[in-house]
Amino acid sequence: MSLLLNAPVKTFLFFALACEAKPYVAHFGFKKSIGQTVFEIYQTHNMILTITGVGKSAMAAGVAYSLALFKNEQVAVIINVGIAGHKTAALGQLWIAEKITDADSAKRYYPQCLPKTTLASAPLVTVSQPQTVYAPDTLYDMEASAFYETATRFTSSELVLIAKVISDNQQSAVHNINAKQVSALLSQHLAAIAALLEQFNSRAQALTTRSIEAVEQISNALHFTVSEKNQLIKLLSRWHVLSSNAPLPLSAAALKSARMFLDELSALILQLPVAL
Template sequence: MNQLTSPQIFIYAALPCEAKPLVEHFNLKKDTTVQPFAVYLNQNICLTVSGLGKSAMAAGVAYTQALFASVENPVLVNIGIAGHKDHAIGNLFLIDKITDADSAKSYYPPLVFTPSCAKAGIQTVSRTLLNYDPHTLCDMEASAFYETAVRFSSAELIHCLKVISDNESSPAGNIQAKQVAELIAAHVATIETLLKELSRLAKLISGPEESVLFEQLLERYHFTVSEQGQLKNRLSRWTTLTNAPVPEFDKDRLPKAKDVLFWLDQQIGKLEFSL
């Protein structure tokens, strides 16, 4: 891996045909030193082709983010295709609700900006469905991507973009790799706009106030490595939503690290509810 490269933006695609137009548009070069996954880079963007399915996507995200563990507040975006009962092939959607069909868990990527495309919910399944859901899009990676990605960055910087590749009139069996590449290529301008907006947000939440408080809390409380990541994500989310310092709290009433995390969850929950 090129040690001089420190990308801020991480794109995850399941299939090579989904990645191809992005590799070309952003002039990404394959890193031949990385073996488990196909990884493409420039100075600001890293694109990983994970392979099809939830397990492959989760592994791809975890592996890539471990390679670039020093990157603060990375932007993580899953870009790929999805099916729907009657949405027109080629339509682009930013996902605002992700439901895992196996676990029934749902995730709600927070939108703190106005997207330049339509929004939709998506259901992630383990195998291709014979019958299309009339209410949500359907794919095979989004839930695994999101559930893994939130371990590495603030939720506001993690999103899924899906292009409709199949519907009831033209089912999944008709999908061709060339067609998928063309569908993604048609939206590279919108994708680039989204990435720029998320990069702007990432810079906003990387301010010195957050870093100082993070270090102060580490000195006072014992956070495990996992809890340190959770703490950083919560402080980043607060800053993104408010652009203000975290309010003072009674440290005597929060004796343990997990108490601090729970308190921060409560404060952020109040903000997101009011939004």
């Protein structure tokens, strides 16, 4: 049986800038990971915080490196916290990204099952250079598309979140931002981020419990390799969230192979409406 079935939830926090991460390192009691020279990495007993550097390439590399180094097949909650611009939103407001568009490639990503929160949400556009012209009702950053694309390779998309604090707008240009101001803006939302972490960890625990029960039942009827079993867990997690825990309309006994079961389950999930 996969190690994933008996593993606890591990939470990964990713920041582009040290000044963004600084309040969270102090608040959650992170300790610097000794011997890690590729990225600046901090740890608690169940959380990993990585400072990746600015831009899509740096973020993608930081996420992939950290997840490969620490995940060990544990269920992972993966969250990006950072700054973003917006045309009219007040400086310091905390927003949730509800859609991510990469301005260079035009790729779009749609986070599933946004958190239950009173926080505002908006589409986010990831750009390669600081943005000075803002479309209405849109967030702008320089990492989110790469973060989301990479993070969802390592965990279920329902356990990936992007939270952004407004650092610049039409009245306060991006070039006015300084490190001290960024730390101050992000420190205002320690409690809100902690609440989001708790909510996503609870979601992960619930998904894991339901997946364990379902996997054990299905595995009694079909033989799964370790890789197939991990894929099954991820697919079952998505089914449970998107279907609101509806019974799975598949019979393992009626299908001839694990591969066939995975293909049928994938097809069923594609037919479900996306829960936002």
